[in-house]
Amino acid sequence: MMKTTAVRLYGVKDLRLESFELPKIKSTEILAKVISDSICMSTYKAVNQGSSHKRVPSNVDTHPTIIGHEFCLELLEVGEKWQGIYNIGDKYAIQPALNYKGSLDAPGYSYQFIGGNATYVIIPEEVMIQNCLLPFEGEGYFSGSLAEPFSCVAGAFHENFRSNFETHIHDMDIKKDGAMILLAAAGPMGLAAIEYAVNRDITPKLLIVTDIDQNRLDRASKMISPEFAEKKGVKLIYVNTINFSDPVNQIKALNHNQGFDDVFIFAPVKMLAEQGNQLLAQKGCLNFFAGPTDPNFSASFNYYKLHYEGHRITGTSGGNTNDMLEVLDMFSKNILRPEIMISHVGGLDSVIDTTLNLPQVPGAKKLVYTHISMPMTAISDFKELGKNDTIFYELSEICDRHNGLWSVEAENYLLKHGKKIEV
Template sequence: MKSRAVRMYGADDLRLEEFELPEIKDDEILVKVISDSICMSTYKLAKQGKKHKRAPQNIDTNPIIIGHEFAGDIVKVGSKWADQFKPGQKFALQPALNYKGSLASPGYSYEFFGGACTYCIIPQEVMELGCLLNYDGESYFEASLGEPMSCIIGGYHANYHTNKQNYNHAMGTKTDGNVLVMGGCGPMGLGAVSYGLCIENKPKRLVVTDISDDRINRAREVISEETAAKAGVELHYVNTATMKDPIAELMAITDDHGYDDVFVYVPIKQVAEMGDALLAFDGCMNFFAGPTDNQFKAEINLYNTHYTSTHLLGTTGGNTDDLIEAIDLASKKLIEPAVMVTHIGGIDSIAEATLNLPNIPGGKKLTYTQFDMPLTAIDDFEELGKTDSLYQKLSDSCKRHKGLWNSEAEKILFEHFGVN
């Protein structure tokens, strides 16, 4: 079977090509990829090429398929897995394999296994680890976004709190506490806000910072304070760039209690230090943002660590349980992964979008791999719709859904391009 895929041959060398897939083995599964969202981690991979820790050294002759946030349909099942998977099933995927100590991962390491393609082959280790998941949700894009949402969920679960009676750690964010999401009006931050409004151990108050009024205004449009109030959470969006004394003013929002859980979503030294300064007694700060500088450092108040029991940790990725939770919540409409998405494109847009990702404004770039389509901002649909009926339909659909990408819009695309 032929596949069309974006393959990496080296640093800054991504190529959209058609090639022949080998026949699957008895312990492999052939899948049709429908959606693949672009991750900043793939940009980092593309910039580093062979220097990336997950990239094979022979990519110049055996290129790998990029993309790891993908979903689609199972096409053919090897005999080993025939009792667990059937052709026609929708799937979601946990790409963090960690198989027998190997760093190999889809989208980074495999010649025939990645998300930026029409078809790919899932190797046996994925099923052995339980990382290929059945997906019953209505839309494919929410399964693709299950991977970034699982990272967010993993961060919430990894935070912890202590007590003075014993040495047991209470895992997760503090119930009825104050949560601070710093740099939180980007795609991942908005995912964190959406999740924070539906968890069992809800915070009393959720404060989201940014330094851009435009990003704050969009965040407020997709997750309003009124929506949060209906969920029983007091939500605040604040622009710290306009504050004379950000620490004092952020503390005042909590009546000077401080923040029980802080998530740092941007790799900026001053932001991390501010987050540390805002911790309450027994507060936990999760440095979620992934810096590219392996010497990135910030000053942490160890006096507070000693006397007021503050904690510092960092999380990257989520586990399979987090992904299961993410797709379950999305399928039940309890979270809205669509708050992360600002651009839609086809397979032909992936290479350029990946290589220029930091320079493209907005949030998540969601692509559909079974057709060609320019990467297009959802905000541009209305203008394009004046001369193109497809964009008019997409614009109308998104307007019916708070300006967000949605399952109806996905179906409009599929009908237009003949995806079935």
């Protein structure tokens, strides 16, 4: 048997960092070592809802689950059923949206022995049956963790559609060379959406990104500059709408007073959803990407324009396996830069505090190395902390060599020299 250390959920806001024995794996299971996980707002929602969350079991108080669903791992022991298919020592990412026999159960929400915030886990057979254990051939581990959030973006783009009157078949995906706007989108998922939008084959001609936090907009503009987007054939405009007296018309003014073919909502705010509806062009599609915690959340939609102008609305909650394979391939070919999402790095012992306070922690994605003990720390703070700490000094030097971004070099240094978590 193998001992693991993990962050487990027992109920509403009840998270505990504990060490315990994993059972011996069955012939249908796989034992794996988790290397990295990134913390998702969906986990924050699950922790705040406890067993009332659709993916969290009702008996979580007596059968606690391991949290974290954006993780990358290497295999240690492969059960007989999967030998010759999955290889010991290889690197894999997990697609948590299993949809096994229609169940909503998912790693990081529903299982006692698998989740991203653990040192070692047992992968149940349904993960392999659903082809949700995905090989990753790119460098490092953090990219494998960020494949899941990027796949959510890819899935959302593929979900957008227009109705073809001649064939009555939906033309799927965003409109090529169209006008696109991402509302409240300077956060981590918005960054992924901007990066994906400007680096794939189907790109908009105009991409507007709004937010009301200038610091987030400034970081986004630094990570994915309008100059960089222009080289890809995309006119990228960042807009702070906090002082807009007439947001819909002031935003339309940036598009020659026209509406937008694709509108994405990144925050579950009623006013924002209704503004998004008003920003649609003829045959435009509104994608409600944000996940509300209120099951009664609603907003008005203009059904006159739905009928006469062909407006369409959709919403997505995660990507599928093909979406994840797509972004893993783009990562391995250096087409997408997952490192732009990362603003903080920490160890397994930083997970509880970070998760419980996630909306108040500034910046973008929070990356966790599960075998490391380290406070959740902003990359921008490495230099100051490095005055009194060798680890942070070296990490600061490495990040400076990579334009202030996390990197495989930084990951390798931390995994080698960082303080190990106590079991």
